[in-house]
Amino acid sequence: MTGKRKIAVIAGIAVLFVVIIIALVWGDNFFSGRDKPQEPKKDSSFEVLKINGSYVSSDIMKEESNKFYEKWKRNAEVLRMNEHERNDMLLDQVIERMLIEDYVNNKSGVTATDSEVEDYINRFIKLRYSGSSLGTFMSSQGYATEEDMKVGIKGYILRHKAIYKAAKEKNVTLTEQELDEGYEKHKIQNKKVDIKHIFISSKDRTQEEAKNLAEEIYSRLKNNEDFETLAKQYSDDEDTRESGGVIKELRAGFHEAIFDNAVFAAEAGQLLEPIEVARGYEIVFVDKATDFSRTRDEYAELLTVEKFVDSDMYAEWFEEYKQNYDIEITDPAMKAFRLFREEQYGEAGKSYEELYMAEKDVYYIERACEAYRLAENWTKLIEIGQLAINENPSNIEYYLYQAEGEFNGGDKDKAKGLLKEAEDKVGDNTYYLDLIQKMYINHGLNEEAQKITEKLKR
Structure with a gap:
């Protein structure tokens, strides 16, 4: 253009x-x-x-x-x-x-x-x-x-x-619910915090005992007792206990959702009430918070783009x-595949036929047969089916393709002969016998179809 x-x-x-x-x-x-x-x-x-x-x-x-x-x-x-x-x-x-x-x-x-x-x-x-x-x-x-x-x-x-x-x-457009729910998650996921925490485990005590101890420690912290001293004394988190419960640059996703929702919604300098988690209670002091989230309007644009693209x-x-x-x-094989995908079956059949003539790859002649069948180009299906049989006589599907062409646009007696030849070749192969039987039925040859039924019963 x-x-x-x-x-x-x-x-x-x-x-x-x-x-x-x-x-x-x-x-x-x-x-x-x-x-x-x-x-x-x-x-x-x-x-x-x-x-x-x-x-x-x-x-x-x-x-x-x-x-x-x-x-x-x-x-x-x-x-x-x-x-x-x-x-x-x-x-x-x-x-x-x-x-x-x-x-x-x-x-x-x-x-x-x-x-x-x-x-x-x-x-x-x-x-x-x-x-x-x-x-x-x-x-x-x-x-x-x-x-x-x-x-x-x-x-x-x-x-x-x-x-x-x-x-x-x-x-x-976005609904208010979409925006509200998405923005809350966005803010949590786009923040990092430095915290001190004391973990009170319920492993060696009951959940009620863990709760009581956590509330006692929280009360002492509110009365200005030193956080790091209490962490070293009481925390059951072996990884952070000796450092006084310090965790630097914590991001969401490493703890339970209830923990993240509380911690990443907090501001710097905030002492949080005990948070009940699966294995006990967490007491957290947010020492520093770094926010790199978008504004609500900026996030609305991001979410709109995401919704559109999906x-x-x-x-x-x-x-x-x-x-x-x-x-x-310009690549012939890619072009043929794309023509087939776009249901331009006549052109696809022609392209696959040319590829087969050039490369003798059986994949291409199979695709040519299928394309011509879907295009209902019976003359070409008969021609390519015959070529395929001549060059690959052991492939039963080629007999079925040519027979389909003969039934619809050629010699019905020849079609029956091709199916009979295919039937003899497959022996007791139930997969191919079933395909042959279905073609008999589709073309009104009920007597031949019944013979296959009897063969399958043996």
Whole structure:
């Protein structure tokens, strides 16, 4: 299509969406479904997809392949997929990445200023990751310098704004309940605290005895007795007792929900009443609290984007948006699979037939037969079925395919002969006998079907 802008790809920006990418470069060990895929090869390159006349670069394909390899190399479900299923996932995800990046950077009209980037880093990165943990975070994201981090954060801000704009155009809204419940969890998950705690176990005392002791200690703390002294005397937490119950930079998720809900809702300087937990009671003093949560309005935008991306509305929006691009699959096998998936069975059959003629891979002739059957192109099904039988006479399914073609668009007597030949070949194989019987029944040959029933009873 003319007048369409060339897609701009900004390297180094992580994609907003979960990327499920497969690379052709992984080789037979991955595609054959063996237990452990090979790592992507360093010197591989491949061009299988054009968008608006330009190939998606090998660098992008390899970048996505590396991400996928690390994420899914031990996933049994993905390993069980065949080569063609995974390659089709590759196409969908690469297309989404390229088009979304073009939308964000060229079509959405959103911007991100340097001050917005600085504010984001100061509020949400440096508060969350202090000291050496900041370097660990940067390394995990592939940021060699703070300038690299600024580029990455700017990309994230742009994507967030762009997808939020699309969500609002699609009238995605939140209920007050969704926002209230989500924001409370968000605040708890985006806070770290320094605390002192005393754990009173109910292991060697009753729960009632544990409660009474915890309340006694709490009362003494309220009367300004030293927390660390009492922790060393009474706490049953062996890991922190000698330090006076001190825990630095505690995050939610390491204790029970009732503990987290109380501790991460507290302010610095607050002594909490005894918290009943599964194994006793916790007495907590919050020494320091660092909050890196969003404001309620900021969180509402995040939740709106999340709701949109996880909804059918996003899929509808993306399909509409995709119509603005010329997308061409240049790899023959990938193209054939995609045609079949999109129910363009006639074209898929033709593509698979051409692949078989070129490569003599039986998978392709099987797919050609199935595609022509679904296209109800009986002439081609008869032709390809006959070719398949000639070259692979032991495969019973080819007899069934050709017989289906003959029943619907050819010689019914020949169809019956093919089924009889198949019946003789399968012997007592109940799976194939059942398929043959169903075809007899579908075409009104009840007498032949009954003979199979009698054979199965023997």
